[in-house]
Amino acid sequence: MKTKSQLFSNDILIIGYGAQAKAWALNLRDSKREVTIGLREASSSASLVKEMGFPTLTLSKDNISSYQNLIILTPDDQHSSILRSISSMFSEDQNIFYAHGFSVTYEKLNELYPKQNHILLAPKAIASEVRYAYETKGPLTAASSVEHASSAQSQQSLKQLAKDLGINVGPLEVSFKDETYGDLFSEQSILCSLIPYGAKASFDKLKEKGISEDMAYIECWHEVKLIADAMLKFGPVEFFKLISPNALMGGEKARKQIFSSNLLKTYDNLYSDIESGKFFHDTKDFDFQKLKSDVIKEWSNHPLQDLYNKLGTKLRPR
Numbered sequence: 001m002k003t004k005s006q007l008f009s010n011d012i013l014i015i016g017y018g019a020q021a022k023a024w025a026l027n028l029r030d031s032k033r034e035v036t037i038g039l040r041e042a043s044s045s046a047s048l049v050k051e052m053g054f055p056t057l058t059l060s061k062d063n064i065s066s067y068q069n070l071i072i073l074t075p076d077d078q079h080s081s082i083l084r085s086i087s088s089m090f091s092e093d094q095n096i097f098y099a100h101g102f103s104v105t106y107e108k109l110n111e112l113y114p115k116q117n118h119i120l121l122a123p124k125a126i127a128s129e130v131r132y133a134y135e136t137k138g139p140l141t142a143a144s145s146v147e148h149a150s151s152a153q154s155q156q157s158l159k160q161l162a163k164d165l166g167i168n169v170g171p172l173e174v175s176f177k178d179e180t181y182g183d184l185f186s187e188q189s190i191l192c193s194l195i196p197y198g199a200k201a202s203f204d205k206l207k208e209k210g211i212s213e214d215m216a217y218i219e220c221w222h223e224v225k226l227i228a229d230a231m232l233k234f235g236p237v238e239f240f241k242l243i244s245p246n247a248l249m250g251g252e253k254a255r256k257q258i259f260s261s262n263l264l265k266t267y268d269n270l271y272s273d274i275e276s277g278k279f280f281h282d283t284k285d286f287d288f289q290k291l292k293s294d295v296i297k298e299w300s301n302h303p304l305q306d307l308y309n310k311l312g313t314k315l316r317p318r
């Protein structure tokens with residue numbers, strides 16, 4: 001007797017062709033997986049997908065029931081409506097892969113579609129690094145979960161997909177919730193706040209005090225990568241052994257002032273909003289396009305961008 005999974009005649013349908021999808025599609029195809037791209041009607045990506053040589057289908061028109069693995073790589077706030085629009089074509093035991101746990105954690109997609117396997121495979125890298133690590137056989141890790149997948153084939157499908165994507169460390173087995181909360185919190189507490197805006201505020205202060213812009217760029221923007229590389233390469237103990245005495249003393253002095261109870265209270269508030277679902281609700285009806293264009297405008301008009309164009313492109317990693 002055929003198992004349900006043996007009934008699928010097609011392998012992978014990637015939904016969307018944005019940042020992650022481009023890297024996933026290339027990596028999986030290079031790993032000899034059969035990849036089709038599913039796009040919305042009149043998608044602006046249709047010509048690029050064709051140019052890249054991937055078969056394509058239109059989500060609202062074509063049948064998706066024969067694909068064993070659906071990989072949803074569109075913005076997280078679109079997952080629920082996209083799955084709703086194609087759910088009448090779902091097959092029992094189909095795998096739905098997510099590159100971030102957000103939509104399953106907050107919108108309980110696993111409860112809405114209990115006959116499908118909802119699997120997390122979240123690469124811990126931006127899209128360009130997912131492709132670069134694959135091409136160079138460099139280290140790449142991910143977070144994974146099969147907690148919302150009941151079928152026996154899910155674990156094997158996840159293992160194979162991770163390998164074919166180029167995940168060669170782990171993946172770390174976590175819950176959808178832990179991946180979601182961890183990812184959102186670190187973006188807010190450090191990665192997309194303290195690092196870029198700390199660099200900007202530091203640059204602005206040096207400039208205000210008359211330090212040359214070139215010097216300020218190197219110290220505040222370029223050196224972020226050098227420090228981050230050393231942290232990863234050597235670990236915390238060796239990192240703090242390696243930095244100069246002045247850097248050690250100055251860092252300690254600043255730490256006591258910057259990491260005040262106010263900052264720690266802010267961290268508590270940010271985490272509470274993630275945990276309570278307030279942040280998720282705030283994303284509903286939020287005008288991401290407007291925020292993006294405002295932020296891009298702010299950075300386009302800032303000297304750090306000109307200095308990046310002048311100096312940074314020559315010093316760009318790899």
Ligand SMILES: NC(=O)c1ccc[n+]([C@@H]2O[C@H](COP(=O)([O-])OP(=O)(O)OC[C@H]3O[C@@H](n4cnc5c(N)ncnc54)[C@H](OP(=O)(O)O)[C@@H]3O)[C@@H](O)[C@H]2O)c1
Nearest residue numbers: 016017018019020040043044045073074075099100126127
């Ligand atoms: N970006 C990263 O580096 C990164 C890192 C880790 C995890 N992730 C996760 O990976 C997933 C994808 O993120 P991403 O940044 O790659 O997304 P993205 O680039 O913003 O995705 C854009 C793609 O989604 C399609 N799309 C948007 N709305 C759609 C809709 N309603 N129906 C059908 N297609 C729609 C777009 O279609 P058109 O082509 O027609 O415009 C486009 O192809 C998310 O879950 C994200 O959290 C991203």
